[in-house]
Amino acid sequence: MSTDTEQAINQTRDTLASLIESFIELGVIVHDFQGTESSKDALAIRLNETIETLGKLQKPESSALDQVPIPRDVLEYIEDGRNPDVYTREFVEATRKSNQYLRGKMAAMKDLREILGKKISSEFPELSEVVEDIKKRTN
Known part of the structure; x- marks a missing residue:
């Protein structure tokens, strides 16, 4: 496997780990949601970060992942x-x-x-x- 492919796989693995962590944190925020402005802001921030992470998975920076079916x-x-x-x-x-x-x-x-x-x-x-x-x- 080429270095570019390994790097792309490692990057995707890191992105997936970050996404899983975001989902866990999002679940905690939703579970503890109190309806206050600060909890709404925290929820919005975490949702935006999760959406951004999902976007990274959808459009990887490296095209080397296209070589890994x-x-x-x-x-x-x-x-x-x-x-x-x-x-x-x-x-x-x-x-x-x-x-x-x-x-x-x-x-x-x-x-x-x-x-x-x-x-x-x-x-x-x-x-x-x-x-x-x-x-x-x-x-």
């Missing part, structure tokens, strides 16, 4: 209010299972190649060189 599945997962770490864990587990399945298929095909090669060589000795060549090329 975010899968639609992840976005939908987050929109549903679910943890993206759980998505990652499930994805890794599914990938691991798929890899084990494919590794098993590859081992079975290798065994089949060996057994079939031996049988062909024993039944048709004139094809032994061809069988060995095929084994070498498919190893």
